[in-house]
Amino acid sequence: LASPDMAAQEETLLRFFDCYLKDVQPNPTDRLCSASKSISYATLGDGQWQTVGKWPPQNVNLKRFYLTPDKGLALGSGTPTAPATLHYRIDFDATTGPANRWATQNGGGDVVYDNRTGQAGKMLSFTSAPLTADADVTGHPVVALKLASDQPDGVVHAYMEDVASDGRVTYLTEGVLRLSRRKISASPPPYWQAGPFQTLARADYAPMPPGRMETVSLVMFPLSARIKTGHRIRVSISGADAGVYQDVVPPCACGFDVGLGGADPSYVDVPFHLIAR
Structure with missing residues (x-):
């Protein structure tokens, strides 16, 4: 409770x-x-x-993990690998379930995220190596994807998850961005915001030219979670959340390409704090 x-x-x-x-x-x-x-x-x-007195707390530092094709799909903190492109066909059945953070605000009761292992095949999931010490993730993770869509609009969902040593996958937080609202403003935001500032104003609306690779950045909702030794951090990408968000495009055999590695790689910045033993 x-x-x-x-x-x-x-x-x-x-x-x-x-x-x-x-x-x-x-x-x-x-x-x-x-x-x-x-x-x-x-x-x-x-x-x-x-x-x-300040958010995020002063003892938190951003740690950059790159999305790589290494060893399946991995989050790596080293030098980005050679460039690669990965195609993702959207699974419109991907979902966070009926008892999520949005349902509870509409009288849906307690938030309950079940083991998300069964959702892994419906998303692109990038997983770090096991942590060698306990760490707190506290703040706003920021995801930057090199992405080319085959549709002029769509939605990108990004989830941060904890993968236990027994394989159980636990939801931690998420971010969502409509592709036509991807433009990053050159003007400063009216108040402090984590990560890139998208006004979402009508003047900044822009369909995404199909097939053109662009950087799409989104900020996840703030969190504070303890990641235990031996657990791994996972970032999962999807194009739908069934039962939660209305589809921007009708379900179709559509998707997007994600650019990995190279000189301008896809990455996630994680607000990270190792716990001293």
Whole structure:
């Protein structure tokens, strides 16, 4: 069960809205109304709450993993391999299931992600070597894909997962981007954002020329998760999430090519912090 429970979470939201949306004098003793800002978060797999004055925390460093064709499909932290292109035919049955982060916001109850091993064959999955020490992933992972679509529009879903030593695959976080909204703005965002800034404005809408390789970047939702020694980090790419997102293009024998390795490789930046023993 979530801690604090839903009632306590809703009470905190109401206090926050009272501070900033009501035309009343805020309670100066309430931390939510204080000029000194902070954020509290719990780390999945650790269970401890922490409070920091800056997000992401200062002890977190970005570690770049390259998407490579080595040993099947791998996440590698070394020099990118020779260039390669991998074709992915979209499986429109790929899904995060009925009890996901989106359903819970619509009265769907608790979030429950089952073992995702069965979804692996429906996506492109790139897996790191086993970790040699416990590590926390805390912040916003950012994915940059060299991608060519055979359709002028579509959706890219990127998932970060934990692969246990027994093979169990656990969902950690995700990011999603419609290809026609891929343009990165040259202007600064109106407030701090992790990764590239896409305005999603009508003026920046642009169909993707079929067959042309471009860099498509997306930011995953923030997380904090403990990855245990011997576990591996997996990044999985798909073009659909059945039962969750409406398909941008009707189900078809369509897909995209992903460029791996070379001088301009596909990669994921992971906010990484090794735990000292």
